[in-house]
Amino acid sequence: MLDERKLDVLRAIVEDYVSTQEPVGSKALVERHQLGVSPATVRNDMATLEEEGFITQPHTSAGRIPTDKGYRLFVDKLTSIKPLSGAEKRAIATFLQGAVDLDDVVHRSVRLLAQLTQQVAIVQYPSLARSTVRHVEVVMMSNTRLLLVLITSTGRVEQRVIELAKPVDDEVVGELRARLNTAVVGQHLSDAASRAVGLPEMFHQDDKGVVAQIIAALAEAVTDDRSDEKVVIGGTANLVRFGEDFDRSIKPLLEALEEHVVLLKLLGEVSSPSLVTVRIGHEVPHEQLATTSVVATGYGPGEQVLATLGVVGPTRMDYPGSMAAVNAVARYVSQLLAEA
Amino acid sequence: MLDERKLDVLRAIVEDYVSTQEPVGSKALVERHQLGVSPATVRNDMATLEEEGFITQPHTSAGRIPTDKGYRLFVDKLTSIKPLSGAEKRAIATFLQGAVDLDDVVHRSVRLLAQLTQQVAIVQYPSLARSTVRHVEVVMMSNTRLLLVLITSTGRVEQRVIELAKPVDDEVVGELRARLNTAVVGQHLSDAASRAVGLPEMFHQDDKGVVAQIIAALAEAVTDDRSDEKVVIGGTANLVRFGEDFDRSIKPLLEALEEHVVLLKLLGEVSSPSLVTVRIGHEVPHEQLATTSVVATGYGPGEQVLATLGVVGPTRMDYPGSMAAVNAVARYVSQLLAEA
DNA sequence: GTTGGCACTCAGCGATATCGAGTGCCAGAG
DNA sequence: CTCTGGCACTCGATATCGCTGAGTGCCAAC
Numbered sequence: 001m002l003d004e005r006k007l008d009v010l011r012a013i014v015e016d017y018v019s020t021q022e023p024v025g026s027k028a029l030v031e032r033h034q035l036g037v038s039p040a041t042v043r044n045d046m047a048t049l050e051e052e053g054f055i056t057q058p059h060t061s062a063g064r065i066p067t068d069k070g071y072r073l074f075v076d077k078l079t080s081i082k083p084l085s086g087a088e089k090r091a092i093a094t095f096l097q098g099a100v101d102l103d104d105v106v107h108r109s110v111r112l113l114a115q116l117t118q119q120v121a122i123v124q125y126p127s128l129a130r131s132t133v134r135h136v137e138v139v140m141m142s143n144t145r146l147l148l149v150l151i152t153s154t155g156r157v158e159q160r161v162i163e164l165a166k167p168v169d170d171e172v173v174g175e176l177r178a179r180l181n182t183a184v185v186g187q188h189l190s191d192a193a194s195r196a197v198g199l200p201e202m203f204h205q206d207d208k209g210v211v212a213q214i215i216a217a218l219a220e221a222v223t224d225d226r227s228d229e230k231v232v233i234g235g236t237a238n239l240v241r242f243g244e245d246f247d248r249s250i251k252p253l254l255e256a257l258e259e260h261v262v263l264l265k266l267l268g269e270v271s272s273p274s275l276v277t278v279r280i281g282h283e284v285p286h287e288q289l290a291t292t293s294v295v296a297t298g299y300g301p302g303e304q305v306l307a308t309l310g311v312v313g314p315t316r317m318d319y320p321g322s323m324a325a326v327n328a329v330a331r332y333v334s335q336l337l338a339e340a
Numbered sequence: 341m342l343d344e345r346k347l348d349v350l351r352a353i354v355e356d357y358v359s360t361q362e363p364v365g366s367k368a369l370v371e372r373h374q375l376g377v378s379p380a381t382v383r384n385d386m387a388t389l390e391e392e393g394f395i396t397q398p399h400t401s402a403g404r405i406p407t408d409k410g411y412r413l414f415v416d417k418l419t420s421i422k423p424l425s426g427a428e429k430r431a432i433a434t435f436l437q438g439a440v441d442l443d444d445v446v447h448r449s450v451r452l453l454a455q456l457t458q459q460v461a462i463v464q465y466p467s468l469a470r471s472t473v474r475h476v477e478v479v480m481m482s483n484t485r486l487l488l489v490l491i492t493s494t495g496r497v498e499q500r501v502i503e504l505a506k507p508v509d510d511e512v513v514g515e516l517r518a519r520l521n522t523a524v525v526g527q528h529l530s531d532a533a534s535r536a537v538g539l540p541e542m543f544h545q546d547d548k549g550v551v552a553q554i555i556a557a558l559a560e561a562v563t564d565d566r567s568d569e570k571v572v573i574g575g576t577a578n579l580v581r582f583g584e585d586f587d588r589s590i591k592p593l594l595e596a597l598e599e600h601v602v603l604l605k606l607l608g609e610v611s612s613p614s615l616v617t618v619r620i621g622h623e624v625p626h627e628q629l630a631t632t633s634v635v636a637t638g639y640g641p642g643e644q645v646l647a648t649l650g651v652v653g654p655t656r657m658d659y660p661g662s663m664a665a666v667n668a669v670a671r672y673v674s675q676l677l678a679e680a
Numbered sequence: 681g682t683t684g685g686c687a688c689t690c691a692g693c694g695a696t697a698t699c700g701a702g703t704g705c706c707a708g709a710g
Numbered sequence: 711c712t713c714t715g716g717c718a719c720t721c722g723a724t725a726t727c728g729c730t731g732a733g734t735g736c737c738a739a740c
Contacts, residue, residue, distance in 0.1 A: 037682075044681090057733095147491065366703080
């Protein structure tokens with residue numbers, strides 16, 4: 001059904017359409033690529049490809065453009081992640097090297113991705129639940145007001161102020177701090193709450209209530225849905241190259257970018273790092289974004305996936321290039337996290 | 341030169357143009373407003389207004405649109421901040437009431453502003469330098485690694501990890517913590533560094549170096565330029581109503597929104613709260629945004645101005661409405677900060 | 681299976697015509 | 711001196727028409 005040459009034709013169509021943004025015809029194809037056959041032959045192949053649903057015509061007597069299915073085949077079979085140039089690799093390294101803390105890493109990554117791909121970049125903060133605890137600190141601000149500071153292995157710092165129901169003693173807090181740390185340091189945050197739940201029992205009767213309140217606050221901070229919804233976006237200005245069809249393609253995207261929940265759905269779950277996920281057009285889990293594609297991958301120290309990053313753009317995007325950039329940035333950030 | 345009626349005409353032109361987005365002619369004006377005169381008379385007035393530079397014609401045989409100068413006069417003389425409806429006030433209150441911490445307040449404020457004005461909203465975090473210190477904490481994560489946590493009166497929490505040149509003792513840290521707090525709590529952050537600079541002298545010779553390093557890190561964290569550049573934006577999707585002139589009005593704005601430095605320049609310095617600043621078209625300190633206006637005001641507990649918030653939109657925006665919304669949100673946030 | 685030839689389709693473009701909102705000016709009334 | 715109605719004029723917006731050319735599908739021949 002689809003012999004080698006037809007696949008070549010599809011690949012050529014995708015490449016040309018992506019770079020010119022215009023429907024590509026049979027004649028232009030044979031001129032720009034060494035297909036070794038005549039336009040007429042290409043036309044026959046195109047007819048087959050169209051029957052199979054890989055390409056389509058915007059209108060009769062126009063060239064062909066790839067369908068979502070066409071892009072899918074292209075991404076799956078017809079291309080491999082092309083290695084970045086040395087200059088690009090160096091740019092990534094030097095740009096991310098200067099980061100001073102996690103916030104900085106995340107923000108620099110978005111900028112970098114946006115610049116490399118000329119698209120909208122999205123970077124999710126490392127998941128709290130999947131990180132491990134590096135340190136927990138309980139700070140007394142007054143005898144009825146505590147500050148809970150939680151530091152994860154990725155360098156993420158979460159804090160929360162607790163107003164206590166009744167005053168608490170200095171020594172109790174000191175003891176709690178020590179016990180809390182031995183109980184949860186090194187543990188995954190998802191387990192931390194259960195590890196700490198027995199702690200109140202170890203205190204004097206009078207203090208159990210307060211301690212329980214603090215533990216509860218900690219548990220809440222950890223399981224707070226919002227904490228895993230933290231994402232940063234960048235490169236919105238690149239939307240202008242999207243085309244003119246304003247209301248149908250740009251507006252919904254801008255709206256989606258404001259809704260962090262939607263964004264996270266877009267990035268989706270990624271099973272293993274070093275595996276770049278591509279969602280094309282209708283595969284994107286958001287009706288309004290049917291002309292949009294997402295290229296994403298996971299990152300995290302070692303083989304863990306603590307969060308996701310990627311780019312969003314029109315279906316007619318440079319998939320090999322975007323995949324390469326997303327992959328490279330994810331790898332580099334992972335490395336940074338592993339070192340820290 | 342400009343009698344009462346001519347001003348009425350200008351006001352009517354601004355109002356109509358803002359609501360219809362189309363050049364307004366003499367006939368339409370008398371129909372929609374009770375001016376009590378004939379179109380011909382209005383035409384004469386318009387001719388005068390045009391001579392004076394308050395309105396202009398996009399092309400001959402079209403209606404008039406206000407110039408920047410026209411909007412300026414409108415804002416300064418022809419309108420007052422219109423009070424919000426009870427429903428709007430209640431919406432602000434209930435929406436901001438639920439905020440759990442400063443981050444939350446800031447993020448909710450942007451959303452709220454964007455929704456109320458149907459424009460792009462910008463909220464700056466309370467300035468560190470102008471806040472006072474509520475608490476400083478020094479946490480030992482290991483004997484060569486400290487975490488510095490700084491809490492301001494506005495509830496803003498800054499943290500920084502310090503890698504020490506040589507190991508430090510538990511007791512030294514404890515002493516430093518105590519001395520640091522007595523030295524800087526209640527002080528303005530801009531003064532904090534100078535208050536702390538003498539502290540190393542109070543320690544044993546062997547510890548002076550380490551203490552000095554910590555103080556230096558604290559000083560750096562406080563004076564870090566980036567810390568005052570923290571802003572949050574929202575309502576980007578509202579840009580779609582901007583009009584079709586994509587490249588000339590939307591692209592530069594999107595680009596500006598990515599540059600926090602530019603944004604802060606846009607918001608500008610505000611002398612006193614309860615004073616709403618309006619910058620129209622060319623008054624905006626950014627060449628590319630000549631068709632854009634900014635409505636901003638300061639906020640902070642009491643009479644202090646700790647930061648700025650506002651909206652950005654096309655020059656043809658609803659000034660009275662935006663000014664009212666910006667003012668109301670700023671007041672409410674200020675109140676929240678004063679209570680905390 | 682491939683190729684050249686050929687008739688056909690149709691979006692895009694420019695030229696032309698029409699329409700009407702809006703203007704400026706003027707003469708006359710208040 | 712101000713306001714008004716009348717009127718000729720301007721010119722952007724919109725619609726219509728015809729042309730052009732890239733691109734197609736089909737077919738007969740290689």
